[in-house]
Amino acid sequence: MDMAIELLQDVDAAPPPGQGPPPIDVGFALSFWKYPAASAYTAAGFCHTQIAMSTADPKKVEAWWAEAGRCYLKSVDRRRNSRNWIDFLKIVIETYWHRRRPLHEILPLCKRLREGFPGARKIWEHSTAWDMIMNMVTPTFEFEEKANAGIAEGKYTLDTPSPLVGTV
Secondary structure (H helix, E strand, O other): OHHHHHHHHHHHHOOOOOOOOOOOOHHHHHHHHHHHHHHHHHHHHHHHHHHHHOOOOHHHHHHHHHHHHHHHHHHHHOOOOOOHHHHHHHHHHHHHHHOOOEHHHHHHHHHHHHHHHHHHHHHHOOOOOHHHHHHHHHHHHHHHHHHHHHHHHOOOOOOOEHHHOOOO
16 A cells, blocks of 8 residues: 555656646556556555455444545546446445445446446447456446335435445
């Protein structure tokens, strides 16, 4: 985790040059600022997840899951067209589920995954990993459907803890 923190400090200490002439190349900015920061946030999220899964104190577990979710979400926000965008947004949703967050917090993330999925599909559907991606996201889409149907039927409210609906 120390290396991730150091990388984020380096990226923050030396932001990309401004947009003045000549304009900065998008690929250059992505390669040396956006994606390295996304990778550092992913590494930090992974570390927090591992700690959360090995901690016995429920209050500490909640805090570690929350930090893991924040880190992965920062990674997601920097990877819009990356194949890993799907993976890491799914992990963010799982961190909310593990924290028993209410539907009004987890459903917007499910919606974000569902709405971003067609764009990712255009890029990645012919990838050798596509079947694995579909197996990973299908339970989340089903969870969202079940939760929204349950809300419409009065079975759930937006304050219902997400694990009461099912798994993501």
